[in-house]
Amino acid sequence: MPQPLVRIQLTLIIVLLTSLLSFSSPVQAAPPIRIQLIGDSTVATYNKPPKDRPDMTGWGQIFGEYFTNDVTIFNRAASGRSSSSFIREGRWKKALEEKPDYLFIQFGHNDCPGKGDRETDPATTYQQYLKQYIDEARAANIKPILVTPMTRRRFENGQIWTILRPYADAMIKVGKEKNVPVIDLHKKSVALFNQLGDAGSSDFSPSESDRTHFSRKGALEIARLVAEEIPTTVPELKPYLKQPTPKKD
Template identity: 60%
Template sequence: MAIVIPMLIGVLLSHVSAADEPSANRPPIRIVMIGDSTMASYPNPPADRPDLTGWGQVFHEFFEPEVTILNRALSGRSSKSFLAEGAWKKALAEKPDYVFIQFGHNDQPGKGDRATDPNGDFRDNLRRYIRETREARATPILVTPVARRTFQDGKAVTTLTPYAEATLAVASEEKTVVIDLHRASLALYEELGDAASADFSPSVSDRTHFSRKGARAMAKLVAEELAKQTSPLTKHLTK
C-alpha cells in the first residue's frame, strides 16, 4: 500500500492541465501584431500629440506575464505596402505563436499606391498573411479595422465598412478567428456620443488615432471579443 499511494499521486499530478499550472511555469507565448498607425506603438510621440498611443501598444495589459507581445504595426501601412516593404517578412521571422492582423485604413481609395480593392487584392493580401502564418506554425487572428471617431448629425459613422466586411468574409472562408473591432468600436462611439468620447483622441483634430485612454478602450474591446472565441489564447487573458 505504501508503494501504491505514491504511484497514484504521481499519476494524478501528471494529469494536471496547463490551465492549472502557475503562470510562471507555463511556456512563453509570443504574439506578433501587424497593422497600421491605429495599432502601432509610439515611444516618441509628436509634440502636438504627446498622448498618441496605438491600441497594440497597451494590449499587453490584458494578458498574463507569460505572453510576450511584439507590436510590429507601422504607421501609414496598408495590407499591400506592409508586404511590399518587407515588414511582413521581418515580423514573421520573430517566430510568433499568434499573429494579429489589422488593415483597412490605408487600403482605402485616395491612398495612392497603398490602396487596395476590398473585393480584390485586399482579400488576397489577407489570405496570404493567413497562409504564411500557418506555414510558420503560428495561428492567425484577423481584426477588422477600428472605426474612426467621426459623427454626423449626432450618429457615429464610418467609411471602413467594405474593408471590415472583406475581413469578416476572408475569416469565414479561411476558418480563422476574427475580432470585429470595427463593429465594437462603432458601437462604443455610438453609446458614448461625440462629447463623452472626445478624450479618446490625441488631439481635437485627430479622429483616427488614440490617446492612451482611447487606446486602452480599444484594446479592451479586442480582449473582450477574444474572450468570446474558442482560441486557446483566451485562457491567458487577465481582464
C-alpha cells in the same frame, strides 16, 4: 488472510495513493507564448509621439497590459501602412522571421480610397493580401487572427459615419473562407462610440482634430475591446488573459 481479501485491500491502497498523488500534483502552468501584431498607425507603438499629440498611443502599444507575464508582445505595426505596402516594403518578411506563436492582423485605414498606391479594393486586392498573410503565417506554423479596423470618431447626426465597413466585411469573409478567427473590432467600436457620443468619447483622441488615432485612454479601451473577445474567438489564449479583463478608466 484469504487471497481475494488481500487483493481487494491492495487495490484500495493503489486507488488511494493514485488519488492522493493526483490531488497533490500542481496544475501545469501555461507555457510562455509570443504574440505579434501587424497593422497601421492605430495599432503602432509611439516611443516618440508627435509634439502636438504627446499622448498618442496605438492599441497594440498597450495590448500586453491585458495579458499575464507568460505572454511576450511584438508590435510590428507601422504608421501609414496598408495591407499592400506592409508587404511591399519588406516589413512582412521581417515579421515572419520572428516566428511568433500568434499573429494579430489589422489593416484597412490606409487601404481606403484616396491613399494612392497603398489603396486596395475590399472586394479583390484587400482580400488577396489578407489571404497571403494567412497562408504564409500558417506555413511558418504561426496562428493568424484577423481584427477588423476600428471606426474613426466621425459623427453625423449623432451617429458614427464610417467608410471602413466594406473592409471589415471583406475581412470577415476571408476569415470564414480560410477558417481564421475574426475579432470584429469595427462593429464593437461603432457600438461603443454611438453609446458614448461625440463628447463622451472626445478624450479617446490624442487631439481635438485627430479622429483616427487614440490617446492612451482611448487605446486602452480599444485594446480592451479586442481582449474581451479572445475567450470566445481564440479560447486557447484565455488562460493568458488577466482576469477579469480590465475596464476603461
